[in-house]
Amino acid sequence: MAGFLHRRDVVKTLLARRNADTLVVAGLGSSAWDVTAAGNDDRNFCLIGAMGLTVPIGLGLAEAQHDKRILVITGDGDMLMSLGALATVAQVRPRNFAIIVLDNECFGETGGQPTHTAGVADLAAIARGAGIEDTGEIREQGEIDALIADVYDAPGPVFRTVKIAYETLEDFKPPLDGAYAKDRFRVALLGAKAAVGGA
Amino acid sequence: MQEADWPAELFEVLCARGISQICHVPDSGHGRLIKLCEARNDMSVVTLTTEEEGVGLLAGAWLGGKRGALLIQSSGVGNIINALALPAACRMPLLVIVSMRGEWGEGNPWQLPMGLGTPKVLEAMGVTLFRADSADAVVPALDAAAGTAFNTNCSVAVLLSQRLIGAKEF
Ligand SMILES: Cc1ncc(C[n+]2csc(CCOP(=O)(O)OP(=O)(O)O)c2C)c(N)n1
Numbered sequence A: 001m002a003g004f005l006h007r008r009d010v011v012k013t014l015l016a017r018r019n020a021d022t023l024v025v026a027g028l029g030s031s032a033w034d035v036t037a038a039g040n041d042d043r044n045f046c047l048i049g050a051m052g053l054t055v056p057i058g059l060g061l062a063e064a065q066h067d068k069r070i071l072v073i074t075g076d077g078d079m080l081m082s083l084g085a086l087a088t089v090a091q092v093r094p095r096n097f098a099i100i101v102l103d104n105e106c107f108g109e110t111g112g113q114p115t116h117t118a119g120v121a122d123l124a125a126i127a128r129g130a131g132i133e134d135t136g137e138i139r140e141q142g143e144i145d146a147l148i149a150d151v152y153d154a155p156g157p158v159f160r161t162v163k164i165a166y167e168t169l170e171d172f173k174p175p176l177d178g179a180y181a182k183d184r185f186r187v188a189l190l191g192a193k194a195a196v197g198g199a
Numbered sequence B: 001m002q003e004a005d006w007p008a009e010l011f012e013v014l015c016a017r018g019i020s021q022i023c024h025v026p027d028s029g030h031g032r033l034i035k036l037c038e039a040r041n042d043m044s045v046v047t048l049t050t051e052e053e054g055v056g057l058l059a060g061a062w063l064g065g066k067r068g069a070l071l072i073q074s075s076g077v078g079n080i081i082n083a084l085a086l087p088a089a090c091r092m093p094l095l096v097i098v099s100m101r102g103e104w105g106e107g108n109p110w111q112l113p114m115g116l117g118t119p120k121v122l123e124a125m126g127v128t129l130f131r132a133d134s135a136d137a138v139v140p141a142l143d144a145a146a147g148t149a150f151n152t153n154c155s156v157a158v159l160l161s162q163r164l165i166g167a168k169e170f
Helices: A007-015 A030-037 A054-064 A076-080 A083-092 A123-130 A141-153 A178-190 A192-196 B006-016 B028-038 B051-063 B074-080 B082-090 B109-124 B135-152
Strands: A022-026 A044-046 A069-075 A097-103 A134-138 A158-163 B019-024 B044-047 B067-073 B094-099 B128-132 B155-160
Touching (some): A007 A097, A007 A141, A030 A044, A030 A069, A044 A178, A054 A069, A054 A076, A054 A083, A054 A097, A054 B051, A069 A076, A076 A097, A076 A123, A083 A123, A097 A123, A097 A141, A123 A134, A123 A158, A178 B051, A178 B082, B006 B019, B006 B028, B028 B067, B028 B094, B051 B074, B051 B082, B067 B074, B074 B082, B074 B094, B109 B128, B109 B155, B128 B135, B135 B155
Parallel strands (some): A022 A044, A134 A158, B019 B044, B067 B094, B128 B155
């Protein structure tokens, strides 16, 4: 059943609680615009391509930065492209890692063609089957407070599907140049020396 | 004559270059190296479900200030092609060690297409190649590759030839 929550509101509310220890990796397309609309933060790494790599990038970051909380925010289409990565996440079991899938049941960025979650696929059940113990699906506004508490505080890996409406919204573009986006993120996290490489 | 223990030498280079995250889809050619890495408790070793995950994982590691290496078989090069856009677009280092199949005395016909395609595909994606055909070429190749990747923020691959690893009868 299609969702009716509004993605911009959900992401804005979710990221209102972030602090310097929160690192966000956003999937290509709408998720990257949502995260940027909530604040063009130096500790965001927003993908403009690399479909299917959002969760692996978040996992590598979580393994590199155990003291930070890593949030992956992405779409159902992107998540469906890397279902195997959920098994890898479950295997590695990073305690500081949360995946939030904004599930509009379609490939929004390419015109709204239905994804498999519009049919019978259930991403939270797939994540559970992959071995992630803490999974769930959010449909109601009243569940958002609990979502936020779990995403920031529950022992990871945490996986949540948020059923959202299909909407076409204004693009809030993050830095499109990947080299700049990467350096900006690394300098914010690791200090100025990170821009010259060799960290 | 004692056979050169090139996997142990590869391992030493990885340590000397400060590499702490290893990810792989296993190949028998990487078997000993993977074991050596797993024995170190300051290295994280992650088994992937498919090779492109590794390109993402190492990009995440680099964002977090850690160096890694991806160990794959030549067939897995086919799985990472589009993912290579990530380190290219972001000018991040990527170090891939490829055990070659489908070349020297291959016995499995299914390995030929991707084995032959591996150098061409990697070059087409802008990856700098280093090749080791014999045990004494392994250390210089990996050391040069790691230096290039981490000093110039580019993608490099070390191809460990099938002649080095040993032809596979099938
Ligand atoms: C490998 C690859 N295939 C296809 C595309 C085209 N593409 C760009 S965004 C997108 C859909 C993303 O859908 P989803 O993750 O559900 O995001 P949303 O619906 O929130 O926009 C697709 C298919 C691409 N960028 N890369």
